[in-house]
Amino acid sequence: MRHVLALLLSVPLIAAVPEYTVIPDIEFTRPAGVSVKMDAHIPPGKGPFPTVVLVHGGGWTAGSKTASFIMPLFRPLTEGGFAWFSIDYRLAPEFSYTDQVDDLEAAVAFLKHHAKEYKVDPKRIALMGESAGGHLVNLVGARNNAGVAAVVCFYGPIDMVEWAKRFEAKPLPKSVQAEFRIQALDEAGLAKIREASPDTYLSRKTPPFLVIHGTKDEAVDYSQALRTVELFKKIGVPCDLITIQDGIHGVINWEKEPRFQSYKPQMIAWLHKTLGR
Numbered sequence: 001m002r003h004v005l006a007l008l009l010s011v012p013l014i015a016a017v018p019e020y021t022v023i024p025d026i027e028f029t030r031p032a033g034v035s036v037k038m039d040a041h042i043p044p045g046k047g048p049f050p051t052v053v054l055v056h057g058g059g060w061t062a063g064s065k066t067a068s069f070i071m072p073l074f075r076p077l078t079e080g081g082f083a084w085f086s087i088d089y090r091l092a093p094e095f096s097y098t099d100q101v102d103d104l105e106a107a108v109a110f111l112k113h114h115a116k117e118y119k120v121d122p123k124r125i126a127l128m129g130e131s132a133g134g135h136l137v138n139l140v141g142a143r144n145n146a147g148v149a150a151v152v153c154f155y156g157p158i159d160m161v162e163w164a165k166r167f168e169a170k171p172l173p174k175s176v177q178a179e180f181r182i183q184a185l186d187e188a189g190l191a192k193i194r195e196a197s198p199d200t201y202l203s204r205k206t207p208p209f210l211v212i213h214g215t216k217d218e219a220v221d222y223s224q225a226l227r228t229v230e231l232f233k234k235i236g237v238p239c240d241l242i243t244i245q246d247g248i249h250g251v252i253n254w255e256k257e258p259r260f261q262s263y264k265p266q267m268i269a270w271l272h273k274t275l276g277r
Contacts, residue, residue, distance in 0.1 A: 019044065020078055028087070029106035036103050038087040038110075039065050040118055041078060047119030049083040050126070050275035052152075053107055057131025057250075060092045060100070060179040069252040070130060080268040081277065083119050085111065089136070093178030097196050100136055101143075108146040123149065124275040130154035130251060131219065138198035138228075144205050150274045152210045152267060155220045155249060158228040160197035161190060163220065199231055208238040210270045212263050214247020214254070242266050 023040040030036070043049055054077070056063040056070045063069070065086040077084040089103035104127065112122040125148050129137035134156020141151035157163040164185055167176065172184060180196055182189035194200055209232060213225035225241055232239030242263045247254055254260035 028110035029103060031090075031099070031102065031106075034090060036088055036090060036106070037065070038085045038107060041074075041084045041086075042119055043078075043081055043083060045119075047083065048115060048121035048124075049081065049119050050124040050271065050277070051111065051120045052077055052082050052084040052126050052128050052271070053104070053111070053148075054084060054086040055089070055104060055127065055129035055133035055137050056086070057129070057133045058091075059175045060097065060132045060135075061175045062091065063132075064088055069250055070133075072251045072255050073128065073130070076264045076268055080271065082271070085118075092175060096181050097136070097139070097179050101140055104136055104140045105146045108148060112147075126150035126152060126271060126275060128152040128154075129156060131156060131249065134220075135160070135198070138209075139196065139201070141209065142198040142201040142203075142206050144207060148207055150207050150210070150271070152212065152271070153228070154251060155213045155217050155225075157198075157220050157224045158231065159199045159224065160193045162227070163224065164190070164193050199227075202231055202235050202237075204235060204237065206232075206235065206237050208240075208274055210240050210242065210267065210274075212242045212244065212267065214244040214249065214260075216246050217249045219249040240270060 021042040025037045026040055027035050027037050054070060054073060056065060056067045065088045087107045089100045108125055111120045115122045127137040127141055127148050134153040137151050138153050138156050138158055140146055141148060168185060177183060180192050182192050211225045211228050213222050215222045229239050229241050244254060244260050244263060247260050
């Protein structure tokens, strides 16, 4: 198992960064007339810069590119000197995971097409997602039809079939029914869950992953993080793990205790190592 080395802690964030250019509400796709937008955060300087596409959580049914529960990730990305883009995507129940995958891939394609305009290095784009957004970046990254260079996943499931077992003895949540277009965890339902499971698509085409997960996560068990590392080892693709001891679900909750925030410099160091400065 490969872990982020302790020496990464000694790599500081960039302490003083001149003011970024922020461009809100850029439409990056319009499937069937639905406008889907991103907010751009562009560093000063010529570029091109290593780039991060930030994907919010919210149980696939809620949240936005400015949701409070992803805001703890904003400042580290700016202090790290990245061009970064917080995106919306179409939500369940009106839409399903296949639509959301299309939106994430459309965001990457848009940034590659407009790379010069937004100072993006098209060969150095990472996906970063938390919770439901973690599942989506895992899925898009595992398939990697978008051609991203790295994925950072906060407490997102890699094995959806294993994750779904938590619902075997109780009613299937409406959000899960809506997201995956299933009624129950019967044979047909499990087939759909497997189809939406990132581990189904892992291959040598998958880019390096960084997994960040709390040991007391009540929504996505920490065992999913260990499973991710195990699966990546089997296919021979790098995967690092930052464990938040006693951390529950949500970076917004980690803000309450300084000891939970050591992931920030480690994450930035990993991105610098993987994407370059």
